[in-house]
Amino acid sequence: xxxxxxxxxxxxxxxxxxxxxxxxxxxxxxxxxxxxxxxxxxxxxxxxxxxxxxxxxxxxxxxxxxxxxxxxxxxxxxxxxxxxxxxxxxxxxxxxxxxxxxxxxxxxxxxxxxxxxxxxxxxxxxxxxxxxxxxxxxxxxxxxx
Ligand code: RB5
Numbered sequence: 001x002x003x004x005x006x007x008x009x010x011x012x013x014x015x016x017x018x019x020x021x022x023x024x025x026x027x028x029x030x031x032x033x034x035x036x037x038x039x040x041x042x043x044x045x046x047x048x049x050x051x052x053x054x055x056x057x058x059x060x061x062x063x064x065x066x067x068x069x070x071x072x073x074x075x076x077x078x079x080x081x082x083x084x085x086x087x088x089x090x091x092x093x094x095x096x097x098x099x100x101x102x103x104x105x106x107x108x109x110x111x112x113x114x115x116x117x118x119x120x121x122x123x124x125x126x127x128x129x130x131x132x133x134x135x136x137x138x139x140x141x142x143x144x145x
Contacts, residue, residue, distance in 0.1 A: 002028040003057035005044035010063025010070075010107045011036040013115060017061060020119060029057060045073035052101055053077040060102040061119070067106035074102050081139065086110050091118045095125035097132050 002021060006014035011033065021028045031047040033039050041064045051057040052074075060082075062070035067084035074082035082102035083094035086109055094100035103122045105115055127136075 001057040001059075002026050003031055003048040003051040003060040004028050004062070005031040005048040005060070006033070006063040006107075007041040007044055007065075007070075008033075008036050008038045009041075009065035010105065013063045013105060013107045013112065016112060017063070017115075017119070020116060024120065024123065026123060041069045042073045045070045046077075049074040049077035049080045049082070049102065053079050058101070059123070061105065061122075062102060063105045063107050065106060065108040067104040067109065070104040071102075074104065079140065081136070085118050085122070087114070088117050088121045091121040092125050095122060096128045097135075099127040099132070099136050 004014055004017055018028065018030065032044060045062055048060040048062050052060045062074060064070045071082040071084040074080050080102055081098055081100045082104050083098060083100040084104040084106065085091040085094055086106065091103065
């Protein structure tokens with residue numbers, strides 16, 4: 001299950017994402033909002049990240065103006081590895097090297113056509129494991145500091 005959420009800046013893309021995820025046969029849960037009214041991105045990022053952290057959803061997609069605020073918030077949650085991706089290359093490496101489980105998108109920075117390719121990449125690229133496994137483990141091990 002893919003958790004999705006946005007703020008007002010990302011609302012339109014979130015609605016379009018539902019169609020795209022449907023085409024990709026990826027079940028999703030929309031955590032809101034239900035309108036494009038001005039709203040605070042942390043409220044939605046916390047909901048989506050909580051669902052990934054708890055295991056309710058395996059992956060998440062968050063959309064705001066830049067993708068940055070959503071990533072900052074989502075990465076506060078245990079087990080969440082959110083990556084703001086503006087390119088297919090970033091999405092590929094976020095999956096292959098960082099095992100990213102939440103994709104954040106900047107609707108004001110990335111055109112929809114690119115977003116389609118970024119999303120497809122994010123859900124098709126595997127985690128490489130190997131040396132990256134150790135590094136990913138260290139992300140969540142604060143005692144290694
Ligand atoms: C909203 O204007 C904007 O600040 C927000 O969508 C996001 O870009 C924050 O990181």
